[in-house]
Amino acid sequence: MIIRAATPSDAAALATIYGDAVLHGFGTFEEEPPPPAEMERRRQAIADLGLPYFVAEQEGSVLGFAYAGPFRTRAAYRYTLEDSVYVAPDAAGRGVGRALLGSVIKACEALGVRQLMAVIGDSGNSASIGLHRALGFEQTGLGRSVGFKHGRWVDIVHMQKALNGGDNSTPTGPGVTFTGH
Template sequence: MPPLPSPTEPSPTTAVAPPVVRAAVADDLPTVAAILEPYVTGTAVTFDEQAPDVAAWRQRLVDLDARGLPFLVAEVDRAVVGYAYASPWRPKAAYRYTVEDTIYLAPAAQGRGVGSLLMTALLEACSRAGVRQVVAVVADDPAAAGSLPLHRRFGFEVAGVLRDVGVKHGRTVSTTLLQLTLA
C-alpha cells in the first residue's frame, strides 16, 4: 500500500486516491485479520489473546449480515486500510437496539482521517439498521490513544470505567465505556 499523504501536505504528483468506505466482503477478510493481528499480539487494545483466523472473520461477517448490522472496510487505492463493525452489545433480547462499535486501522492509515470516515459510515449504517444506542469499550492501553478522542468527536459520552477487568501481557487493564444515543 502506498503511504497516505499527510492532511497538511500537498498531494504528490502520484496522488493517492481518497479513502473509500464500503461494505466488507469475504475477499477483504485476510487483510482484516492482518490488521488486527499486531493489536492482539502486541497490545491490550483488544482482550483477544489469539488473533482470529480468516474462518472466524468469515463467521463474524455472516453473523453480522444476518443481524442486519454493518461490517465496513476503508480502502485506499483498492487496498483495505481499516475496518469497522457493530456487534450486539449483549445476547439478551432487551439489548437488541444496542450495539458495540469496533474500529481498527492499519498503522499507515492512523491520523489520516480514515477512522473518522469509518465512524461516520458506521453510525449512519447503525441508524439505518434501527440501532438506538452505540457503546464503545476502550482499553487503557497506549495503542488506543486515538480511540477516546475519536469517539468524543462523534458525541460519545463516558458512561463509566471498569477497573482492572482484563489481564493481558502480564498486566491488569481497565476499560472506559462510552455511549452514544442515535436519533
Template sequence: MLDQLPPVIIRQSTELDVPAMLDIYGYHIQHGLGPFDIEPLHPEELKRRRKAMLKRRLPHLVAESGGAIAGYAYAAPFRKRPAYRYTVEHSIYIHKDFQGRRIGHQLLSTLIDACTAAGCRQMVAVVDSANIPSLRLHEACGFIQAGVLRSVGFKFGRWTDSVFLQRALGSADGALPDDHRGGTVQAGD
C-alpha cells in the same frame, strides 16, 4: 501532503476482505491496546462473525485506500437478551500504516449513520484506558464516558482498565422504536 494520498472509500466488507481484516486484527492483538484476544483469529471465525452481523442487518464496513484495506469497523448486539435489541457495541481497527489519517473518524462516522438507519438507538464502545487515540476519536464522534471497569484485563504484563463509552443514535430514548411493521413497539413488546 495528505492531498496526495489516495481517497478513502468506506464500503460494506466482503468475504474477499477477510485476509486483510485478519492482518489488521492480528497486528492489534500483538501490539495494540484494543482487543483482549491473545491468539490470532482463524479465518473461518472472522467469516462467521461477519456473516452473523450482516444477517442481523448490522453494518460491517471497510475503509479502502488505493486498493488496500486501511481499516474496518462493525457493530454487534450489545447483549443477547431481547431488551437490548436497540443497543449495539462496535469495534474499529485501523491498519498500522494508515493510522493518523482520520480514517478511524470516517469509519466510525459512517458506522454511526448506518446503525442509526438500521434503527439502533444506542452505541457502546469499550476502550482500554491507555488507548488515548481511540478515546479521542470516540469523543470527537459524540461519545461520552459511561463508566470505567478497573483492572479487568491483563495484557502486556500490566492490568488494564476498560472505559465504557456511549452515544445516543437517532431519537435515542426520546421515542418508542419502530416495530418494522409501520408502527411503534408498545409496552410488553
C-alpha cells in the same frame, strides 16, 4: 479512500489488521490472532444480522474496518449495539477511523438503533477514546483492571452515543433481533 461493505475477499486483510491489534495493543482482550477463516466467520455473523461491517480501502488496500454488533443478546437490548474499529498501523492518524465509525453510526441510525456503545480496551487508548469523543460519544464508565494482557492489568472505558433521539421516546420499530438469551 472509500468506505464500503466488507466482503469475504477481505478476510485476509481483516485478519492482518486485527492480528496486529491482538499482538501489539490493548484495544482487544483477545490474545491469539484469529486466522482469516475465523475473521470471515465473524464478519458473516454480523452480516447475517443485517448489521453494518465496513472497510476503508485506498488503491486496493484495506486500511481498517469497523462494525456494529450486539451489545448483549437478550431481547431488551434490541435497540443497542456496540461498535468496534480497527485501523492498520500504517494508516493511523489519517482519518480512517473517523470515516469508518461515522459510516457505522449512520448505518445504525438507519436501523433505528437508539444507543451505540463502545467498550474500549485500555484507559490509556487516547486514539480510540478521542475518536469516539469527537463523534459525540460520552464516557459512561470505567472498569478498572478487568483484563490482564501483555504482562499488565488493563482497564476498559465505556462510552455511549444516543441515536434517533435515544431514550426521549418509545421506539416504534422492532429493533435488531439476536439469537441467544
